[in-house]
Amino acid sequence: MSSQSDERRLATRLLGGTARNAFTLAVVGVSVAVTVFGAQALSQRAAAAPTPVGAPPIPVATRALVVEDGYTVSRSFVGQVEPARSVALSFELPGKVDVVEVEEGETVRQGDVVARQDTRLIEADIARLTASRSALQARMEFASRTLDRNSELNTRGFASSERLDSAIASRDELAARIAEVDAALLEAEIRRAKATLTAPMDGRVTVRRVDGGESLSTGQPVLTVVSTGAPVVRVGLPLDLIDQLAADATITIGGRDHAARLQTVRPDIDPVTRTRTALFTLVDADEAVFGQTARLMLSQRVEAAGSWVPLRSLKENAGGIWTILTLGADGRVRLAAVEVLHADGDRVFVRGSFPEGTLAIDEGPQRVAPGQAVRPIGDS
Missing domain, CATH: 1.10.287 (Helix Hairpins)
Incomplete structure (x- = not known):
């Protein structure tokens, strides 16, 4: 009897395990079927959806880079307007001044009597x-x-x-x-x-030191007369610019440009400024005021291959490297490193590895990034 009982328990356990396995397989089968059906449904919905259209390339202004063999630097130097001649008049012999015939600022002609002794x-x-x-x-x-x-x-x-x-x-x-x-x-x-003092040239009286009645020694100044024609501008210039001076120059006085001609360059060096003094004769500035500040404009040619680009097209990257954005043959933005050689207002002269005719993004380089496809709207 006990043997039969054990057989029945074993059969029951076998039937229970089989039922559980069958149920598990059924659940797995249902899950796989649901997954396959869902994937097919999603694939069909994706295939039925319209294909999105990519955004068109944004338009950017470009300019063709022109490689030049150098650039010109304009430099300004401050000078002072001086008379061509300035003479301090005095009596050769001692004596008492009887009368001074002229006042400060008065115009005199050569030979006019300006003072007399007793x-x-x-x-x-x-x-x-x-x-x-x-x-x-x-x-x-x-x-x-x-x-x-x-x-x-x-x-x-x-x-x-x-x-x-x-x-x-x-x-x-x-x-x-x-x-x-x-x-x-x-x-x-x-x-x-x-005993009669006369004007040695045409000019004007600038300083009157006596009024009459004074007893003067030999050579004691009475008044100063300066020439009013063709004033001179005295300018200190660096030593490296002396050899580049031209015979004709432009000098600005009081906001007006005047033609000037190089008169001479002193052979000595100023011990304070370490410059050499150049004297320019003003051609058409008889109205210039003596002592007035003047500015000499000089142009210096610098030989260096490069191109002019707008200042707004420069970008500073990490490490202080300057770059510009260029347009490749495939219509995509490229990054080009450049060396800034000279700045002139709103443009800079740069040196880089770009060839002649390379299109550089002129305006709004912050709107695009390297590798982005863009559409050039013209060579400005």
Whole structure:
């Protein structure tokens, strides 16, 4: 009986395991069927949906890069307007100033009297010397007549040779004394002429140092006269630019450009600024004010291969590297590293590995990224 019972329990366990396995297989089969059906449904729905259209390439403004062999740098140097000639007038001889004929700022012509010294002592000396000469001249006439008589008497044997020689000596002495007085008169006339101060050139009075009545020593300045024609501009220039100076230049004074001509370059170097001084004559700036600031504009050619690009097209990347965006043959944006050589307002001169004619994105480089497809809208 126990053996039969064990068989029945074993059969029951076998039937239960088989039923469970059958149920599990059924569940798995249902799951697989549902999964396959769902995948087919999704595939059919995806196939039935319309294919999306890609966004069109955005338009960008471009310009063709032109490779040039160099660029020109404009440099400005500050100078000062000066008169072509400036003369401090003074009397050669000491004396008292009688009158100054001109005022500061007054225009004078060459030879105009500008100041006079008191000449009363000179006039008195001339009068004394003139009187002395008259007296000597009278004695000279008497001595000449005496010599003539003694010469005649000596010829006839009525006068000795000693007497004749004495008459000749008296005449010669008087002639020498007259010559001495003439020299003194000439000196007095020169002193009287030098007591009148005249303008050495056409110009204007800038400084008046005396008003009249002062007693001045030799060479003490009375006033200053400057030439008003063709002013000069004095400019200090770096040593490396001296050899590049042209005969003609442009100088700006008070916002106006004036033509100028190189007059000379001083051979020495300024010990403070370490520059050499160049003097330019202004051709058409007679109205320039002396002491006014002037600016000399010079152009310097720098030989270096590169291209001009707008400043707005530059981008600074990591490490301080400057780049521009270019357009490749496939219509996609490319990144090109460049070296900035010179900046001039809103454009820069750059050097890079791009060939001649490369299209560079001109405006709005921040709107696109390398590798993006774009549409150029023209070579600006």
